[in-house]
Amino acid sequence: MRIGWKSIVAVVAGLPVAGFLVIQLGLIDVRASTGHWQVTDWFLHWVMRSSVTAAAGSTEAPPLDDPGLLPAAAAHFETGCAVCHGSPAAKRPPIGLAMLPPAPDLAHVVGSWSNEELFEIVKHGVRYSGMPAWPSQSRADEVWALVALLREMPSMNAAHYRNLAGAPPAGRGATIEARIAYCDSCHAADRQVGNSVVPILSGQSEAYLLASLQAYHDGDRPSGIMETAVSTVDDTDFSKLAAHYARQSAVPASVSATDPVVLRRGETLAVSGDPARKIPACAACHGTGRSNPLFPRLDGLSSRYLASQLRLFVSGERGGTSYHHIMAAAVQDLEEADIDALAAYYAHLPDRQ
């Protein structure tokens, strides 16, 4: 039997109409409760794996074996990830299990992904699955801290995880002490292990702390970690929290031995700047006797934090209070070696008290 061209045209024209009717009559089942067919599940994961692997090809992981990355990552995981995935200290909650696909127990699956692939998943999320993207797309450093934590998860027991994550966020109606305990799970002096990603708050002026909290809240200072943390407190608590940390006496971060030549390079730039390269003296704004309470002190902050903030200022991604533009202008001509030297110098400054 010959199939005439008229029949072919009729079928081709009819297909969209049939498709339209199938959808319009509600015959496609979108209920998560009925699950996927095995073949759909296989197909979606094949697409996901291929997409993640391709995207990760152009990414290169920094060193991730520093213990300074873990406490903040664990405390963030507790607020931002455990609600779906569970954690080494808690079974997967019913919501995570009832998703389609279910949010997996990460300790069991991370071994099948490279660091770069985990970075892609955590930074960008997974479409059509409920796995959300990282709140602040302009930053990579915070996502790498999460990847460092994920790598440790298969061998992490509940006690170790609890110890890293600290106090959970306080719920509505909780006391200010409970809120401070939550902030302290990342910011307390005794949680600043190794070369920490978390800044020391004690000794910073109340005005700077308050304006910074407001900047995270308003989206003027991108940080997935701090945007999540401030979302757990009322903005009416900001001034109490700022006053609490400003009252505390400052504790310097722990420092590792650094080449004296690097420290001298940092000191020269900090104290005198480099007029030939249009780099002003940092001490003009950050020295003792700072003229403006919105100019933060830098002495004793960890070198990792200082360097990451300087890189964010240079690339235009730092944001901050209404003064952040003058800081960005001051450091726009810094080179990588300047950043390392300045970060090492300020981390070593002994006069923070």
Ligand code: HEC
């Ligand atoms: C709203 C629920 C939800 C939250 C919150 C969430 N995830 Fe997920 N996540 C999922 C779901 C669902 C999947 C499964 C995606 C798939 O299999 O296609 C997933 C997948 C993943 C995967 C890939 C694992 C695999 O093999 O499928 C990683 C890694 C991951 N999430 C890490 C995180 C981290 C880290 C956080 C916190 C920053 C987080 N997730 C927050 C729901 C969530």
Ligand code: HEC
């Ligand atoms: C999960 C860890 C974590 C928690 C919990 C947390 N912070 Fe932070 N905080 C950070 C990190 C990481 C940064 C640096 C973010 C950046 O790069 O801007 C930061 C930055 C800050 C800054 C800016 C300091 C500076 O020198 O510029 C302030 C102020 C602050 N946090 C206050 C708080 C308060 C108040 C709370 C409690 C509501 C809190 N944080 C809870 C990790 C945390």
Ligand code: HEC
């Ligand atoms: C003209 C004044 C000025 C000069 C000069 C200046 N800064 Fe700043 N700096 C600021 C201000 C203001 C902020 C606060 C930005 C904000 O968050 O709004 C800041 C913030 C910073 C921060 C972030 C601190 C934190 O707790 O997050 C670092 C690091 C820093 N400056 C380093 C430097 C270095 C290094 C130099 C010298 C190369 C320098 N600054 C020169 C005004 C200045």
